[in-house]
Amino acid sequence: MRLRYQLMIPAMMAAMAVQAQSIQLDNHAVPAGKKGAAAGKLYDRQGTVLKSAKLAQDTSGLFTISKGQLKLKKNAKLSNDPASFKYAVTVENGGAKEDFIIVRDDFHRNKIVAHRGAWKNNGGSQNSITSFRDAVRIGCEGSEFDVWLSSDGVPVLSHDPHIGGHTVEETPLATLQAVQLKNGDRVPTFEEYIQEAMKQNTTKLVLELKPSKTGRGQELAQKCMDLIRKYRCEGWMLYISFDYDICKKVNAIDPFAKVAYLNGDKTPAQLAADKIWGFDYNWKVIDKTPGIIADAHKNKVTVNIWTVNEADKMEAYLKAGADYLTTDEPELALEKSK
Known part of the structure; x- marks a missing residue:
């Protein structure tokens, strides 16, 4: 009985956290x-x-x-x-x-999201404060970045599950931040990223919440949303994830959060039924599914397409009505979006 009670406590606390915001x-x-x-x-x-x-x-x-x-x-x-x-x-x-x-609201409306920041044609590392600053500098509407939980429970940025020879989810923050990245960058925390983002009001944050191999996806979502509430930075935020349960968790905490699903296996109608704001699908899914952009707009679901790096594809998707393009070539995409 005691063990059962102990197991119930985390679930009770999670439920309380979801209900924390009364207005x-x-x-x-x-x-x-x-x-x-x-x-x-x-x-x-x-x-x-x-x-x-x-x-x-x-x-x-x-x-x-x-x-x-x-x-x-x-x-x-x-x-x-x-x-x-x-x-x-x-x-x-x-x-x-x-x-x-x-x-x-001075946020750009050019539809271009820098994938892991504007790093490819600049000096910064992917998912770094520097690459975010460069995305702001060149005028992107959004800057995408990836977040995991460190072993000691801190939301931290990395695209891959491993960085600097360490498995992110199995490594404490101090060790992760000792990893040497290009151009003197270091692995930032999500909290540091928020603090940097709130210094400007032209480029939005596109937070990708990574699926967890350690079963902590819900904890990751909760901790990120707690930080967003701490800094009251909702006006800067967009959300994406390959984990549909994480998408729904974010919506449960904030029903007005703009959440897009990444995996490509849900129809616009299914997303609309679950009150998911948009999809963010790979360009191959778009090409294999004729009419999906029109179907999304019919269901009032926004369309983001990743990772679009070729000029002809940028032009085609923009012409077809994509709401956002996520790209490693934001400079080129910004030219095409004009």
Whole structure:
């Protein structure tokens, strides 16, 4: 009986973590220069609009809540000041309070996602802070990166399950960060990546949550979402995974998270039924499935295609209506997206 109780504790804690956010916001960004622009609607855990929610704190003095919608005041608009693009607010409803950061929406709309950052034609290592900075510098809409759990439970970046001769999931963070990468880079944590990303508001983070061979996929998703909530960086985030249960876990924690599935074995209708925001399929899947892009849009599912490195394919997929292209050649793709 005691053993059974002990086994129940992790499941109970996970369930409690999923339910931690009592007030949810469906969008965290506001465009500049538009008076009275809306950030998003406020909901409870059951998906009901919180029409009685109130603004408990707003240091900018720019926001209000009307009929459950967080928005700028009637005559207020965000400035274009490059040094000021984050706005902290606290929302109250029935005694519950939640903090949010609203980001001014200057994010690019060119459809190009740098695969593991912009590393191939620059000096940085894949999945490094340097390659992310280069993706921002050249103007990508998104920068994709891969995250695993270290053996001591820290979300850490690496594309492959091994790095520097170490198995990521079996190695503590300190050992992983001692690995020497190209150009003086080191293996970053997801937390460090968030901190870097929030210094700008033009390139989004595309977080790939890696399937776990040690059975810790759900733990990885929870810890990443906990960090996102800690920094209140939802406005910067997109999510992808080959593990469908991880996709659903992220959605369970944040029903408004923009989550795309990578594996290629679900139809747009199946994704829509599970409230998965999009698919991010390999170009071979796209080529073998005529009409899948149109079918996705019919089901209100977004389309990302990986890894598209050839100019003719970039042109074809953009013409066909792809919402995003993930590429190792972001400079070339940016030219094609014009």
